[in-house]
Amino acid sequence: EAGVTQFPSHSVIEKGQTVTLRCDPISGHDNLYWYRRVMGKEIKFLLHFVKESKQDESGMPNNRFLAERTGGTYSTLKVQPAELEDSGVYFCASSRWGETQYFGPGTRLLVL
Amino acid sequence: AQKVTQAQTEISVVEKEDVTLDCVYETRDTTYYLFWYKQPPSGELVFLIRRNSFDEQNEISGRYSWNFQKSTSSFNFTITASQVVDSAVYFCALRSGGNNRLAFGKGNQVVVIP
Numbered sequence: 001e002a003g004v005t006q007f008p009s010h011s012v013i014e015k016g017q018t019v020t021l022r023c024d025p026i027s028g029h030d031n032l033y034w035y036r037r038v039m040g041k042e043i044k045f046l047l048h049f050v051k052e053s054k055q056d057e058s059g060m061p062n063n064r065f066l067a068e069r070t071g072g073t074y075s076t077l078k079v080q081p082a083e084l085e086d087s088g089v090y091f092c093a094s095s096r097w098g099e100t101q102y103f104g105p106g107t108r109l110l111v112l
Numbered sequence: 113a114q115k116v117t118q119a120q121t122e123i124s125v126v127e128k129e130d131v132t133l134d135c136v137y138e139t140r141d142t143t144y145y146l147f148w149y150k151q152p153p154s155g156e157l158v159f160l161i162r163r164n165s166f167d168e169q170n171e172i173s174g175r176y177s178w179n180f181q182k183s184t185s186s187f188n189f190t191i192t193a194s195q196v197v198d199s200a201v202y203f204c205a206l207r208s209g210g211n212n213r214l215a216f217g218k219g220n221q222v223v224v225i226p
Contacts, residue, residue, distance in 0.1 A: 100162050
């Protein structure tokens with residue numbers, strides 16, 4: 001069974017540009033999560049999808065971040081416009097309801 | 113509110129030594145779940161164990177063991193006879209409050225010296 005995949009693995013952009021991260025969950029997992037780790041800090045929750053609906057978006061930092069999960073399969077996380085403080089590693093995870101979350105390899109974002 | 117504290121930032125051990133990673137958690141909920149994940153140099157987060165609040169039984173899996181003590185709100189992780197492949201960052205995480213989001217500690221960087 002394929003694990004959670006994320007694309008791209010790395011992204012380097014300039015401040016003010018737009019970046020879109022993609023996550024493909026494990027097949028059959030209705031729950032999809034985004035987390036972020038800024039350098040030297042904890043991994044922080046961003047939001048949680050159940051199928052295509054946003055169950056919990058309490059961790060989204062501001063309206064420059066837009067997450068979608070059309071069709072309840074893969075998800076995208078867009079940052080527009082990117083700021084320096086958005087640099088970090090963005091992790092995606094998926095699970096069945098209430099069960100263990102399995103994480104992808106992360107996307108390393110650097111905003112210059 | 114839920115919070116996880118991993119006080120030790122970086123731990124270096126010589127191969128074959130044991131290493132224990134401390135995890136202290138805070139939650140007001142009586143039902144909660146605790147996790148450990150491993151992040152090797154390749155970067156992905158690898159699930160190691162999940163424990164629910166009603167199961168205080170300690171667990172051993174090969175060279176890994178976990179000690180869950182509700183009285184001290186701790187869920188410590190021990191690697192016995194460490195190997196170079198154990199070099200990684202280890203994260204403790206908590207899920208509580210009826211939602212699915214995980215609260216992570218800052219992680220323990222373990223360096224095993226051959």
